[in-house]
Amino acid sequence: MSFSNQVLVIGAGIAGMEASLMLAKSGKKVFLVEKLSLIGGNVIKNEESFPNLECSTCMVAPIQQAVLQDPNIETMTLSTVEKIDGDVGHFEVSVLKKARYASMTDCIGCGMCYEPCPVSLSNEWEENLGEKKAIYVPTAGSLPNVPAIEAEHCLQLSGKKECNACVEACMFGAIDLSETDEQMQLEVGAILLATGSDLFDVSQLTQFGYGKYPSVYTSIEFERLFASNGPTLGEIKIRNSDRQPKAVAMIHCVGREEQGYCSGVCCMVSLKHAHFLKHKLGDVKLFNLYTDFCVPDKTHQKFQKNIIEETQSIFHTSMKDIKVTEADSVLNVAYIDAKGKEASLNVDMVILAPAIIPGKDTEVLSRIAGIETTEIGFLGLKSGGLSTVETAREGVFLAGCAEGPKDVQSSVTQAESAVGGMLARLSSLTS
Ligand SMILES: Cc1cc2nc3c(=O)[nH]c(=O)nc-3n(C[C@H](O)[C@H](O)[C@H](O)COP(=O)(O)OP(=O)(O)OC[C@H]3O[C@@H](n4cnc5c(N)ncnc54)[C@H](O)[C@@H]3O)c2cc1C
Numbered sequence: 001m002s003f004s005n006q007v008l009v010i011g012a013g014i015a016g017m018e019a020s021l022m023l024a025k026s027g028k029k030v031f032l033v034e035k036l037s038l039i040g041g042n043v044i045k046n047e048e049s050f051p052n053l054e055c056s057t058c059m060v061a062p063i064q065q066a067v068l069q070d071p072n073i074e075t076m077t078l079s080t081v082e083k084i085d086g087d088v089g090h091f092e093v094s095v096l097k098k099a100r101y102a103s104m105t106d107c108i109g110c111g112m113c114y115e116p117c118p119v120s121l122s123n124e125w126e127e128n129l130g131e132k133k134a135i136y137v138p139t140a141g142s143l144p145n146v147p148a149i150e151a152e153h154c155l156q157l158s159g160k161k162e163c164n165a166c167v168e169a170c171m172f173g174a175i176d177l178s179e180t181d182e183q184m185q186l187e188v189g190a191i192l193l194a195t196g197s198d199l200f201d202v203s204q205l206t207q208f209g210y211g212k213y214p215s216v217y218t219s220i221e222f223e224r225l226f227a228s229n230g231p232t233l234g235e236i237k238i239r240n241s242d243r244q245p246k247a248v249a250m251i252h253c254v255g256r257e258e259q260g261y262c263s264g265v266c267c268m269v270s271l272k273h274a275h276f277l278k279h280k281l282g283d284v285k286l287f288n289l290y291t292d293f294c295v296p297d298k299t300h301q302k303f304q305k306n307i308i309e310e311t312q313s314i315f316h317t318s319m320k321d322i323k324v325t326e327a328d329s330v331l332n333v334a335y336i337d338a339k340g341k342e343a344s345l346n347v348d349m350v351i352l353a354p355a356i357i358p359g360k361d362t363e364v365l366s367r368i369a370g371i372e373t374t375e376i377g378f379l380g381l382k383s384g385g386l387s388t389v390e391t392a393r394e395g396v397f398l399a400g401c402a403e404g405p406k407d408v409q410s411s412v413t414q415a416e417s418a419v420g421g422m423l424a425r426l427s428s429l430t431s
């Protein structure tokens with residue numbers, strides 16, 4: 001029996017959402033499996049996206065809404081794939097769907113249940129720059145706008161203490177603490193892996209002072225600091241203080257040498273951050289330290305030119321022997337310049353642009369999906385062919401940063417190619 005009319009997409013970032021909408025439009029029933037309680041992936045952490053600096057929410061929210069409202073797409077949040085059996089045309093997939101403890105149909109997203117919760121936790125979706133309760137939505141504007149409870153931290157569900165505060169606060173009877181995790185079986189003809197990537201752990205490289213000095217940030221932390229729905233509501237102020245930076249150094253390519261490749265996106269991210277700083281803080285001094293400047297296409301080069309003109313950033317072609325130290329709340333960035341001379345800068349904020357690395361679930365997913373990983377650890381395409389989306393297991397496809405670092409446009413391009421590949425393969429089974 002063939003299940004060609006049903007498909008599975010794993011990961012609801014921009015690649016997974018775009019692919020799901022196209023597959024649904026072609027008449028397929030789509031199961032979209034996302035491990036978090038919200039959909040949207042990394043792009044919704046960015047206030048504005050290069051190269052056009054458009055508002056990311058304005059770009060992505062209509063896509064998120066379309067996914068959630070499409071009758072052909074069953075979005076399964078808080079879910080992970082545990083097993084994939086079978087072959088192209090008739091895969092049998094086991095999915096673990098964790099309990100949300102709040103009803104997707106009864107909740108109106110009013111937020112009345114968060115306030116009375118006595119448990120405060122660090123909010124990892126906000127890169128630990130803010131807090132959340134045990135019942136939470138990761139950020140304002142989350143879609144679906146329905147809270148989830150972290151059972152291990154909830155007093156009642158973990159058995160630590162009796163508590164019913166959120167249930168009592170909800171006037172819509174939307175919270176159900178008796179909900180349980182569900183094991184589900186899906187039957188699909190083809191599968192798309194679109195699980196994205198992670199960032200290099202910069203705390204491994206102690207010379208940059210990350211984790212030691214509060215004014216050293218990563219690029220993704222800075223995105224949340226700038227975002228109007230972020231932990232400081234978009235105010236750029238240094239961690240644990242009300243100070244705004246007057247001079248900022250952006251250090252590109254952190255982890256590039258250790259990973260052994262250029263991620264191709266981070267220079268554009270650092271340029272975007274120069275624009276953000278100039279735009280919000282006016283006469284801030286900006287410095288960029290980099291190995292190579294990687295701005296790979298004509299749109300990006302125009303962006304680079306405009307940002308350099310706008311921000312008057314100063315660039316240093318050196319990543320050698322960088323060492324960040326702090327004295328009296330001033331950061332000193334020492335480095336060896338292009339001529340081999342010792343040099344240094346005084347700034348009050350450093351933003352590190354870490355390399356983009358394989359997502360933390362990559363090994364597990366590659367085993368479950370029965371596909372290889374590449375030499376640099378991302379999910380691997382079929383070797384020896386020209387396909388940019390097929391894996392060695394027939395019927396299993398890749399798109400977006402799960403396959404390697406890329407920007408939004410390239411992620412969407414690959415998602416569209418993957419849909420083409422999936423539909424062609426499925427129609428060859430039915431004809
Ligand atoms: C700091 C920073 C700024 C950036 N700014 C820009 C920009 O301005 N413009 C631009 O073009 N690009 C930008 N990028 C790149 C952009 O974020 C990526 O191109 C884009 O997010 C890739 O989308 P994706 O769908 O492949 O992956 P993601 O956005 O990472 O989405 C993957 C989804 O899969 C889910 N997932 C992961 N594992 C599993 C699993 N096992 N099961 C189920 N679900 C899973 C994740 O929770 C996530 O929702 C930036 C990147 C960074 C790091």
Ligand code: SF4
Pocket residue numbers: 102106107108109110111112113114146147169170171172173174175
């Ligand atoms: S669960 Fe209830 S109180 Fe909480 S957001 Fe939904 S409707 Fe509001």
Ligand code: SF4
Pocket residue numbers: 116117118119134135149153154155156157163164165166167
């Ligand atoms: S029952 Fe759990 S989630 Fe609800 S308020 Fe109490 S501790 Fe918080």
